[in-house]
Amino acid sequence: MRIRFGRTSGTAVAIALAVALGFGGGVWVTRSQSQTALQPFAVQAAPIHEEMDAAHEARAKAFPAKTQGIGAQPFQPKLIGRVKVFEITAKAVQWEVEPGVLREAFAYNGQVPGPTIRVTEGDRVRVILKNELPESTSVHFHGLTTPNAMDGVPFITQPSVKPGQAFTYEFVAKPAGTHMYHSHNGASQIDKGLLGAFIVVPKAGETKVASDVVMVINDGPLGYTLNGKSFPATQPIVMKLGQRLRIRYMNEGQIIHPMHLHGMVQQVIAKDGRRLAQPYFVDTLNVAPGERYDVLVTASELGVWALHCHILSHAGSARGMHGMVTAVIVQK
Amino acid sequence: MRIRFGRTSGTAVAIALAVALGFGGGVWVTRSQSQTALQPFAVQAAPIHEEMDAAHEARAKAFPAKTQGIGAQPFQPKLIGRVKVFEITAKAVQWEVEPGVLREAFAYNGQVPGPTIRVTEGDRVRVILKNELPESTSVHFHGLTTPNAMDGVPFITQPSVKPGQAFTYEFVAKPAGTHMYHSHNGASQIDKGLLGAFIVVPKAGETKVASDVVMVINDGPLGYTLNGKSFPATQPIVMKLGQRLRIRYMNEGQIIHPMHLHGMVQQVIAKDGRRLAQPYFVDTLNVAPGERYDVLVTASELGVWALHCHILSHAGSARGMHGMVTAVIVQK
Amino acid sequence: MRIRFGRTSGTAVAIALAVALGFGGGVWVTRSQSQTALQPFAVQAAPIHEEMDAAHEARAKAFPAKTQGIGAQPFQPKLIGRVKVFEITAKAVQWEVEPGVLREAFAYNGQVPGPTIRVTEGDRVRVILKNELPESTSVHFHGLTTPNAMDGVPFITQPSVKPGQAFTYEFVAKPAGTHMYHSHNGASQIDKGLLGAFIVVPKAGETKVASDVVMVINDGPLGYTLNGKSFPATQPIVMKLGQRLRIRYMNEGQIIHPMHLHGMVQQVIAKDGRRLAQPYFVDTLNVAPGERYDVLVTASELGVWALHCHILSHAGSARGMHGMVTAVIVQK
Secondary structure, eight states, X not given: OOOOOOGGGHHHHHHHHHHHTTOOSSOOEXXXXXXXXXXXXXXXXXXXXXXXXXXXXXXXXXXXXXXXXXXXXXXXXXXXXXXXXXXXXXXXXXXXXXXXXXXXXEXXXXXXXXXEEEEETTOEEXXXXXXXXXXXXXXXXXTOOOOGGGSOOBTTTBOOBOTTEEEEEEEEOOSOEEEEEEEOSTTTTTTTTOXXXXXXXXTTOOOOOSEEXXXXXXXXXXXXXXXXXXXXXXXXXXXXXXXXXXEEEEEOSSSOEEEEESSSOEEEEEETTEEEEEEEEESEEXXXXXXXXXXXXXXXXXXXXXXXXXXXXXXXXXXXXXXXXXXXXXXX | OOOOOOGGGXXXXXXXXXXXXXXXXXXXXXXXXXXXXXXXHHHHHHHHHHHHHHHHHHXXXXXXXXXXXXXXOBOOOXXXXXXXXXXXXXXXXXXXXXXXXXXXXXXXXXXXXXXXXXEETTOEEEEEEEEOSSSOBOEXXXXXXXXXXXXXXBTTTBOOBOTTEEEEEXXXXXXXXXXXXXXXXXXXXXXXXXXXXXXXXXXXXXXXXXXXXXXXXXXXXXXXXXXXXXXTSSOOEEEETTOEEEEEEEEOXXXXXXXXXXXXXXXXXXXTTXXXXXXXXXXXXXXXXXXXXXXXXXXXXXEEEEEEESSGGGTEETXXXXXXXXXXXXXX | OOOOOOGGGHHHHHHHHHHHTTOOSSOOEEEOGGGGGGHHHHHHHHHHHHHHHHHHHHHHXXXXXXXXXXXXXXXXXXXXXXXXXXXXXXXXXXXXXXXXXXXXXXXXXXXXXXXXXXXXXXXXXXXXXXXXXXXXXXXXXXXXXXXXXXXXXXXXXXXOBOXXXXXXXXXXXXXXXXXXXXXXXXXXXXXXXXXXXEEXXXXXXXXXXXXXXXXXXXXXXXXXXXXXXXXXXXXXXXXETTOEEEXXXXXXXXXXXXXXXXXXXXXXXEEXXXXXXXXXXXXXXEEOTTOEEEEEEEOOSOEEEEEEESSGGGTEETTEEOBSXXXXXXXX
């Protein structure tokens, strides 16, 4: 099963979160005996920390917040003979990264990340790029081995695709693994959203999981985003106790992001789409621009477990959590 | 044996350093025949490089410099029945990061890093947080698996702990390994010092070493620090020839720091507290925020061996070494 | 065979590139039917994107561009008895990083990177440093184990080497692997170019390859450079189909650079000069300051394959590719 979290699942998630927010289990909140020691800064401190807490709480309670637009949706190809054909139109859009915050983005088919391409190793694939941007573009299939002329580097392997033009890429999908497709024209088109996951399922099949989640990390003009959204508009990953989850991390930004999952360990099983002979275990996974990592997580602990970049300015401020924060929610 | 380097060991270290600074062993310093080629810039250059050298030398000779306050001291729990109870009070302090340089810090029990918690896998642990800060806070046990309500994320797993309040965390210590405890309220409390090592010793015991050293890396308002101090106030690690050392690197900052040891190799044996099935060897270990690495070093070479971040602006300037620099000193 | 790419091979490379730029193989460029949708921004967009494309194309076509000075040239030692003697003179030079762009650099023997030292494990090596800089300096042999007095840390293991002075380093080369030599005086001398590769060939020999390429990554006052040059003045790696290539990545900068190779996989076989018990495969290799990685690439795909830092601002702008970009060119 591939779980996708959209507006339809918002209610269920909100309930899960409300239950988890019961603050049960042996917690005691009491006045400290040392309160008198606080007097020197009490006069100014009280209003400031209360305002900070209120802002913090409001953001936490808004999660998962509804916004317009969902990225990384499954991409159904057209079949022309045995060729799987994907048409992607690059176009400027207004993208809502968190409630009420609209940013000028470049999107494939109106989505940030673009729709997720998922084919099987050895499939013949055709990707037709239509450029409705105000500038030239191209597509590079990052991690895939294509004929050189399909590699998407303007003026090295192809002409640039000018506004109003189209360009057709065609190749056999290989090697298996978690890859990406994105612009290779200039340095800022990816930052603005011209990116998507390109997953090549091994012919022999994949490790079976209950949820298979794409996690595109990005920074730049859209802010610090996970799958195109900033907290509290990021989508949580909801699991049943004991289920297994695969997260496919992909960094499309310009900063390295160490992704920390609370409470449960991440088993790293692939790097750049290639299976590791020797998997290893982490709670904090450092993902550099261009890298992909596949991890497995067993949903062994009940509750709402934060998943966030541990460069803390990417995940919060004195006013609460923002940016690269989401959660794995484990339910009974 | 766990070595801790405080003011009491300053004299011994100074002697070790003085011996090492004998500059022996086949070094010849001579006037170059090409000196005449230097005339064009000789007029201005001489005073500048001499001033730079003097500053450089003064800093090197000051190492290891005495400062007020030592962080990461061993934390003796109170035993209440079979529960190991640790009381930590978060409070603003003036922290001396290098001689004469006082910075506004947030500290647990007056230490930066906070006192080092060390328990055994399976121990029942109670951590009582008292908040004497001017703002709300919470504690997250980074790398540990606790019940969700003990995870320390304000407004997600617990209310924030307001100034003057206390909060009690209780859980069974697991999994084994090198972990951390730190604030999870906002992005800047950790930067200011609300952090500490949380080591869970495996029930089966650990690799035997002569010295077991916590090395908390941090950046931010306290500067570039190792265990809360900047060079020359960092504490060297003093070993006898042939002894084995474990360093537990933990990055609590917002920047990735590649830690380079001169002269001797570091064997990486654990990542985020989890033993690696396949250890590997490095001289430069890239440690991202939130990550921990355990390494073993055999003190095979006599002398004073620099250990520093290889992002060189974190370790020096034209005026000499600063920030994230310390040394492994190997004696007969 | 060790390939070095200098001005003599420029013609051959240009031909290879021209062939590769044939844009053949199933590409169709057509007017899109959706062109009318572009009208709102067509008025201003046309001239801007055409100017961007022209700048982009001019840079791509200039590759590989000729510049004065080639770094990392093979370094032939003098033999004095059984000692291999390398004389290096540190001096300020004007260094041409790309056509017409001259930067104030510090160079060993007039090269950035300095000449590549290559000796065999167990060789007795003498490095005579002559300082013709306007400031003091020293040399650290990064990754090597030398006697402490030869470690190159001013005021810790030796006096600083002042302008006009010389200093002699002597040691037995160990351990085997890809290492570096560079200044250890202040934070900016390496940035300016005082660096070079120091390769210690194992006594037992190395993995056989058709090309063995040093790839020194740097950032700072010389810009984003690969072996001292910025695109389009970087040197491509030209291979015959089926040949095997070793790239020795070394980061001498202050930023972590994830190096992405298009089209072909990189097998990581060593870290910091030490062979990995368990090699792994990547297309994007994250290299931190001070780290070295040896990778093997089989030239399995014909064409011009970009090799670049995936922090895209280090590799391009709206005006085309710059900085840390080169290519592996595979010919029949």
